[in-house]
Amino acid sequence: MELTPSCPDLLGRLRAVGLRPTRQRLALARLLFDAGDRHVTAEHLHGQALASAIRVSLATVYNTLHQFTAAGLLREVVVEPGRSYFDTNIDDHHHFFCESIGTLQDIPGQGVVVSGLPLPPPGTEIRRVEVIVRIGPESR
Amino acid sequence: MELTPSCPDLLGRLRAVGLRPTRQRLALARLLFDAGDRHVTAEHLHGQALASAIRVSLATVYNTLHQFTAAGLLREVVVEPGRSYFDTNIDDHHHFFCESIGTLQDIPGQGVVVSGLPLPPPGTEIRRVEVIVRIGPESR
DNA sequence: GTGATTGCAAATCTTTTGCACTAAA
DNA sequence: TTTAGTGCAAAAGATTTGCAATCAC
DSSP states (O other): OOOOOHHHHHHHHHHHHOOOOOOHHHHHHHHHHHTOOOOOOOHHHHHHHHHHHHHHOOHHHHHHHHHHHHTTEEEEEEETEEEEESSSOOSSSSEEETTTTEEEEEETTOOEEEOOOOOOOTTTEEEEEEEEEEEEEOOO | OOOTTOOOOHHHHHHHHOOOOHHHHHHHHHHHHHHHOOOEEEHHHHHHHHHTTTOHHHHHHHHHHHHHHTTTTOOOOOOETEEEEEEEESEEEEEEEEEEEETTEEEETTOOOOOOOOOOTTTTTEEEEEEEEEEEEOOO
């Protein structure tokens, strides 16, 4: 594939994290990062790739999502048993999650303060504090 | 099975939530609730049942865990993709989760305050605020 | 060319389901 | 009895892996 000049930033971002900018990685990166903040599942992204006439196998989508996550380009969000979401927003932030629809929505991290946490167990340190606000349709 | 008089509370608890106190439900309830706060996976609980010479199928363990959860006797905690933990502590509280070991640890809810949350999206209301503190071995 | 990456299909792992059988009431 | 609950094995999902073919460099 010709590396189109329309995505120099993506190409550079992949190179910067040591991932060879292959056809499918670039195509997936474009789907992921060219449309603002997104929360996708592997299945979802694969469907979108196929719809965009990008030939990628589901296995490659999984591999790519995990490589991007390991490289710090994505964040994995676990809110539902048996399904992983990947978040293109890697800033410190939190989530609303609607169980009835299965939808994630970002909560900017700046405003939220979690206070009163005890010290982590001896020998461990805090990696990240994650707040998940589970929401549902209004009762009435 | 003879309903032993040693577990009148469990029997009553099951009846109270409309679950017929069968041999395996009682046995699993005893494993779950007779040992203080616990975080178990289905696989884990099944192994423990077998080790205690309780004949239960894994399918029944799954069904029972979900029935208990639906009945409010347990809480499901989702922290790892592809694996559910069930928590015998149903009070309002949060968790430390160590990814390297896969261990959950309770954080009492009283002390922790989450402030600065935005309003939930229109038409929805907050069901629960969950804080997961991801921890790992100390860097140095 | 050479080694990383991909596709595919098969394997794996967790969880759910269908149905004949068993047990609680 | 009557109906809910169970076991088993098979099915269903999500995710991973092995290996030959392919592509970036």
